[in-house]
Amino acid sequence: MSSAFPSRPGALVLALALVWGLGCERETRRFREVPPTATPGSALRLSSINPGPAVPDSTIRSTYAENAYAVSEGKRLFTQFNCVGCHAQGGGAIGPPLMDDEWIYGAQLENIFATIVQGRPNGMPAFGTRLATSQVWQLAAYVRSMSGLLRKDVAPGRADAMQAKAQEQATTEQRPEESTTPPQAERP
Amino acid sequence: MARVPHVAVAALFVAIACSSSDAGRSRSASVGATASLPEADTSSPVRDSAGRFDAGQWVMSAGDYANTRFSSLNEITTENIRGLKVAWTFSTGVLRGQEAAPIVVGSTMYLVTPFPNILHALDLANPGATRWSFKPGPLNAAQGVACCDVVNRGAAYADGRVFFNTLDNHTIAVDAGNGKEIWRTKLGDIHRGETMTMAPLVVKGKVLVGNSGGEFGVRGWMTALDAATGRIVWRAYSTGPDAEVLLGDRFKPFYPADRERDLGVQSWPGDAWKVGGGNVWGFVSYDPDLDLIYYGTANPGPWNPEVRPGDNKWTSSVFARDPDDGQGLWAYQWSPHDLYDHDGINENVLLDLEWKGAPRKLLLHAERNGYVYVLDRATGEVLSAEPFHHITAYRGVDLRTGRVQVVPEKEPKSGVVVRMICPAAPGAKDWQPMSWSPRTRLLYIPHQNLCMDFEAAEANYIAGTPYVGANVKYYAGPGGHRGELSAWDPLAAREVWTIKERFPVWSGTLATGGDVVFYGTMDGYFKAVHARTGAELWRFKTGSGIIGQPITYRGPDGKQYVAILAGVGGWSGAIVAAGLDPRDSTAGTGFANAMRDLPQYTTKGGTLYVFGLP
Numbered sequence: 001m002s003s004a005f006p007s008r009p010g011a012l013v014l015a016l017a018l019v020w021g022l023g024c025e026r027e028t029r030r031f032r033e034v035p036p037t038a039t040p041g042s043a044l045r046l047s048s049i050n051p052g053p054a055v056p057d058s059t060i061r062s063t064y065a066e067n068a069y070a071v072s073e074g075k076r077l078f079t080q081f082n083c084v085g086c087h088a089q090g091g092g093a094i095g096p097p098l099m100d101d102e103w104i105y106g107a108q109l110e111n112i113f114a115t116i117v118q119g120r121p122n123g124m125p126a127f128g129t130r131l132a133t134s135q136v137w138q139l140a141a142y143v144r145s146m147s148g149l150l151r152k153d154v155a156p157g158r159a160d161a162m163q164a165k166a167q168e169q170a171t172t173e174q175r176p177e178e179s180t181t182p183p184q185a186e187r188p
Numbered sequence: 189m190a191r192v193p194h195v196a197v198a199a200l201f202v203a204i205a206c207s208s209s210d211a212g213r214s215r216s217a218s219v220g221a222t223a224s225l226p227e228a229d230t231s232s233p234v235r236d237s238a239g240r241f242d243a244g245q246w247v248m249s250a251g252d253y254a255n256t257r258f259s260s261l262n263e264i265t266t267e268n269i270r271g272l273k274v275a276w277t278f279s280t281g282v283l284r285g286q287e288a289a290p291i292v293v294g295s296t297m298y299l300v301t302p303f304p305n306i307l308h309a310l311d312l313a314n315p316g317a318t319r320w321s322f323k324p325g326p327l328n329a330a331q332g333v334a335c336c337d338v339v340n341r342g343a344a345y346a347d348g349r350v351f352f353n354t355l356d357n358h359t360i361a362v363d364a365g366n367g368k369e370i371w372r373t374k375l376g377d378i379h380r381g382e383t384m385t386m387a388p389l390v391v392k393g394k395v396l397v398g399n400s401g402g403e404f405g406v407r408g409w410m411t412a413l414d415a416a417t418g419r420i421v422w423r424a425y426s427t428g429p430d431a432e433v434l435l436g437d438r439f440k441p442f443y444p445a446d447r448e449r450d451l452g453v454q455s456w457p458g459d460a461w462k463v464g465g466g467n468v469w470g471f472v473s474y475d476p477d478l479d480l481i482y483y484g485t486a487n488p489g490p491w492n493p494e495v496r497p498g499d500n501k502w503t504s505s506v507f508a509r510d511p512d513d514g515q516g517l518w519a520y521q522w523s524p525h526d527l528y529d530h531d532g533i534n535e536n537v538l539l540d541l542e543w544k545g546a547p548r549k550l551l552l553h554a555e556r557n558g559y560v561y562v563l564d565r566a567t568g569e570v571l572s573a574e575p576f577h578h579i580t581a582y583r584g585v586d587l588r589t590g591r592v593q594v595v596p597e598k599e600p601k602s603g604v605v606v607r608m609i610c611p612a613a614p615g616a617k618d619w620q621p622m623s624w625s626p627r628t629r630l631l632y633i634p635h636q637n638l639c640m641d642f643e644a645a646e647a648n649y650i651a652g653t654p655y656v657g658a659n660v661k662y663y664a665g666p667g668g669h670r671g672e673l674s675a676w677d678p679l680a681a682r683e684v685w686t687i688k689e690r691f692p693v694w695s696g697t698l699a700t701g702g703d704v705v706f707y708g709t710m711d712g713y714f715k716a717v718h719a720r721t722g723a724e725l726w727r728f729k730t731g732s733g734i735i736g737q738p739i740t741y742r743g744p745d746g747k748q749y750v751a752i753l754a755g756v757g758g759w760s761g762a763i764v765a766a767g768l769d770p771r772d773s774t775a776g777t778g779f780a781n782a783m784r785d786l787p788q789y790t791t792k793g794g795t796l797y798v799f800g801l802p
Binding site: 079080081082084085086088089090091092093094095096097099100102119121122123124125130160161162164165166 | 328329330331332333334335403603605641643645646648650652653654655656659661762766767768769770771772773774775776777780
């Protein structure tokens with residue numbers, strides 16, 4: 001054992017370099033979450049046009065979307081609050097798929113936050129006060145990870161349940177489609 | 189003999205229907221005609237002197253009370269069917285799964301669309317013209333608690349009125365003449381995950397309806413409404429104490445184990461029966477001689493069986509009840525402690541046949557668990573239960589106890605993926621109704637060929653959200669085809685012929701006096717086959733996959749027509765109708781995995797096709 005150590009200095013350097021290199025890619029671990037702002041506020045928009053001069057997009061930089069622990073909590077809540085019953089593991093069932101590039105009510109984190117809290121007219125329940133604000137942000141971050149919109153090192157890498165699809169970490173980014181038609185347009 | 193007066197009533201009915209059509213689309217004229225309907229003796233739909241419903245009409249989804257879906261009309265035969273052509277079409281305006289049967293009364297066809305449940309009245313004398321359309325305006329949010337697409341399985345007619353259910357739990361009576369609402373009764377609550385999708389049956393002046401929601405922990409019930417006023421006459425729950433299941437002194441189930449009190453509570457842990465499912469979303473049958481209605485109850489909730497030890501009565505069962513007061517006469521549980529979402533709601537076909545040398549009143553049922561059951565419908569005794577599908581999850585039905593024998597290795601467990609369970613959750617056959625021809629003495633069973641992987645998982649009850657607790661995915665069973673149409677001899681308990689289809693045969697079947705059997709496929713073909721041989725005689729490519737119920741009627745011109753709604757959807761077709769993503773093999777509660785190539789064969793639709801000979 002002891003003789004093997006000095007005889008393989010190259011391997012040791014390589015291993016250290018690997019550890020150092022990978023570690024550098026991980027997000028900073030926080031042991032206490034910063035309370036988020038309560039609502040998405042003026043950042044929330046569902047239309048790409050606005051009256052008057054163009055207004056620059058302002059998106060919330062949520063710490064939750066950059067934190068692997070928060071996203072994995074979102075994944076747990078996704079099952080616990082029965083989101084999985086309607087959206088399956090992203091492929092959809094009663095509700096629409098979440099792993100594709102179609103976003104009826106917006107792909108931004110604050111859009112997803114609002115969708116969960118307010119509900120949507122064609123059947124999405126308004127979870128409102130059933131969830132703590134921090135949980136909604138965690139869920140919203142996880143929902144974005146389902147279509148590969150989060151950093152790979154933040155997205156969940158494994159599931160405890162039956163393997164049904166590529167893990168979020170291995171999901172190719174699905175660029176949000178701008179021209180999704182809301183389902184009620186089908187109504188006569 | 190007692191039915192002779194019905195002939196007169198029938199004649200009167202037809203005359204009135206025709207006169208209202210002659211009055212064109214003038215609403216006031218129609219009102220006058222409808223108002224002149226005789227008060228008495230019209231609660232049972234039009235029948236001929238033999239007690240059969242007038243073959244020229246189709247006044248309820250199944251065609252008759254016995255649910256045979258057989259029409260004696262024989263103008264279209266195995267010889268001349270090659271000339272069958274489209275007579276006219278009608279766009280429903282809704283692009284979701286079209287599971288409804290159109291109904292035909294006099295010279296009017298009525299059809300109800302998927303959500304938003306528009307009731308269209310079409311003038312058969314002026315094909316394609318809409319007499320009126322009634323929009324009930326169901327709540328948008330109801331779409332979020334409909335487990336398997338926002339379907340509706342059809343309307344029913346009686347006494348100058350059309351009855352149908354809305355997804356948001358209203359039963360509505362509409363004046364058949366002018367399309368005005370007569371009454372509407374709210375029966376359930378979408379905030380508990382409750383919906384209504386089934387086709388009502390009208391028996392003795394009562395509208396029989398049931399609820400859906402087995403994937404939301406909704407407690408199942410059947411309710412009888414007064415056809416005249418919409419008042420609730422009785423409600424029988426499928427779970428809970430006998431007083432609420434309406435089981436009293438007259439309740440005499442055949443098997444001794446079923447005779448204990450309050451089994452709807454005792455066979456559940458704690459209060460689990462309150463969120464235990466057993467919904468009533470299939471077709472209802474009626475036997476006028478025994479004066480009994482028959483219907484099945486759906487799966488227990490949640491799917492994860494570990495959290496509900498016990499038989500979970502009376503889910504996945506069949507009830508025989510008195511239509512007047514709802515009291516149960518007998519019940520039988522197809523799948524005690526159901527393990528696989530094997531609902532018991534499939535239709536019950538009532539036949540009087542000679543069984544082992546003696547005439548017997550039979551009930552025939554092709555169950556999700558893969559067996560064709562023959563029951564004595566007077567007593568609830570199982571006479572025969574033979575497999576019509578590849579089965580790995582059960583070892584047969586013990587005829588001494590009536591219990592289906594489960595295979596322990598295939599029982600779901602939390603955190604374990606149990607593979608190759610056959611039949612899959614949609615069963616060997618789902619809701620899609622079979623037909624019976626008294627000419628060939630065969631059942632025509634539309635079904636699927638699917639197996640599944642099943643992992644039991646955590647299930648949290650949150651009212652108004654899914655209560656399932658299972659990760660599942662389905663795939664084709666042995667042979668690789670996913671659907672079949674099988675002709676089944678119930679007396680010999682054997683398959684006579686079968687036709688393999690690429691996709692599940694999710695449409696109903698129709699048998700006619702011309703020995704032709706009609707059905708549709710999910711890749712959009714409407715097909716006619718020879719009732720005796722299964723040889724394909726004719727096919728027509730419609731605009732979308734077919735999951736509807738074919739019907740036939742005699743038009744105002746005296747010719748025979750066949751009608752079918754095309755428009756893919758339902759649980760099996762949700763991958764197209766709801767745009768599911770099959771990269772997740774659990775999408776659509778596991779069904780999208782088995783249907784991943786369907787989008788290459790069909791797009792959404794919603795069109796009625798009517799065919800006739802030139």
